[in-house]
Amino acid sequence: xxxxxxxxxxxxxxxxxxxxxxxxxxxxxxxxxxxxxxxxxxxxxxxxxxxxxxxxxxxxxxxxxxxxxxxxxxxxxxxxxxxxxxxxxxxxxxxxxxxxxxxxxxxxxxxxxxxxxxxxxxxxxxxxxxxxxxxxxxxxxxxxxxxxxxxxxxxxxxxxxxxxxxxxxxxxxxxxxxxxxxxxxxxxxxxxxxxxxxxxxxxxxxxxxxxxxxxxxxxxxxxxxxxxxxxxxxxxxxxxxxxxxxxxxxxxxxxxxxxxxxxxxxxxxxxxxxxxxxxxxxxxxxxxxxxxxxxxxx
Numbered sequence: 001x002x003x004x005x006x007x008x009x010x011x012x013x014x015x016x017x018x019x020x021x022x023x024x025x026x027x028x029x030x031x032x033x034x035x036x037x038x039x040x041x042x043x044x045x046x047x048x049x050x051x052x053x054x055x056x057x058x059x060x061x062x063x064x065x066x067x068x069x070x071x072x073x074x075x076x077x078x079x080x081x082x083x084x085x086x087x088x089x090x091x092x093x094x095x096x097x098x099x100x101x102x103x104x105x106x107x108x109x110x111x112x113x114x115x116x117x118x119x120x121x122x123x124x125x126x127x128x129x130x131x132x133x134x135x136x137x138x139x140x141x142x143x144x145x146x147x148x149x150x151x152x153x154x155x156x157x158x159x160x161x162x163x164x165x166x167x168x169x170x171x172x173x174x175x176x177x178x179x180x181x182x183x184x185x186x187x188x189x190x191x192x193x194x195x196x197x198x199x200x201x202x203x204x205x206x207x208x209x210x211x212x213x214x215x216x217x218x219x220x221x222x223x224x225x226x227x228x229x230x231x232x233x234x235x236x237x238x239x240x241x242x243x244x245x246x247x248x249x250x251x252x253x254x255x256x257x258x259x260x261x262x263x264x265x266x267x268x269x270x271x272x273x274x275x276x277x278x279x280x281x282x283x284x285x286x287x288x289x290x291x292x293x294x295x296x297x298x
Contacts, residue, residue: 035201
């Protein structure tokens, strides 16, 4: 079953990005998108809330605090991700997930002074090399370094910010699962995420555009429904995978979705440089796998 969960996660994640990009092309606000998705998931979870004994909430405030932290990180991270998807090709953003493994390696050095092994360094170099392949060179100047251009793009910067938040969220998700169960974690994540996003909508400067966003929601309701379904499948598959595998190994397997992102970017948005970006995605995915599987061994 774990293999099935991983497969669902690999497919659902890039499909969610497609629907997010389609909605942003219709002027949907990133935070409103996240609120609508979490609200839809909350409604879908009502039968679980009402089922006798299905929700085990007697585990104390620690579970609620942990999932609340997940919700805050998820709303902020996903809003940044949607903003990144709006301005950058999917075939570039998808492979960036490989940097989760690099981030974990760097945090290990900074926080606990854990020096990387030779395979870990090799994995980092592979991820960096792959980054140079997936970058958009269509507007580059002669002599301009592709790697430097890669990090100067606004969408890339937003994606890295989202990446840092989602990597942190994964740790809290794992803790919540250990305190309860994957299903309980998913239901609480959906409900608290809707509450956090609702608060964010009322506090952010763009709240005066709420009537326009509601009109967009009505006009693009099929896309919103598809996004809610793929997001729900993605998150449910994530927590179920975390319930059986270590977070690091799970994240390494999830990198395979980068190849699907490249294809979907070409299929739905006519993005270019397919062959080069596929090669770059393969290199970055392999580098992330090397880091996770061999980077922490003596």
